[in-house]
Amino acid sequence: MKVGLIRCMQTEDMCPGTTDFKVMKEKKCAFEGVEEEIEIIGFVSCGGCPGKKAVARAAEMVRRGADTIVLASCITKGNPIGFACPHAEQMKAAIIGKIGEEITILDYTH
Numbered sequence: 001m002k003v004g005l006i007r008c009m010q011t012e013d014m015c016p017g018t019t020d021f022k023v024m025k026e027k028k029c030a031f032e033g034v035e036e037e038i039e040i041i042g043f044v045s046c047g048g049c050p051g052k053k054a055v056a057r058a059a060e061m062v063r064r065g066a067d068t069i070v071l072a073s074c075i076t077k078g079n080p081i082g083f084a085c086p087h088a089e090q091m092k093a094a095i096i097g098k099i100g101e102e103i104t105i106l107d108y109t110h
């Protein structure tokens, strides 16, 4: 699995993605059951509200080999402050529209 990870820019100051990397390394949570090696192609932010830059950033990670785009839990679950992104669904739809449905999208990390 070649992962392109997208995170919330608003939470960068409070979370450097430690748990995202831990669950990928340990193949837990969203990565439970993945048997192949997990390679990280990129770790980017959405670019700030309303997240439009996530579309081009996802496409660039696919261009560089990502077969899976992951929206980190800061986006979809609101970690670590319990404040989910109000644009998450639109962001996801726009990413799928750009990169196509053959690329797997994971909705959270942990």
Ligand code: SF4
Residues within 6 Å of the ligand: 007, 008, 009, 010, 011, 046, 047, 048, 049, 050, 051, 074, 075, 084, 085, 086, 087, 088
């Ligand atoms: S668009 Fe969503 S994910 Fe991006 S910074 Fe704003 S709240 Fe965070």
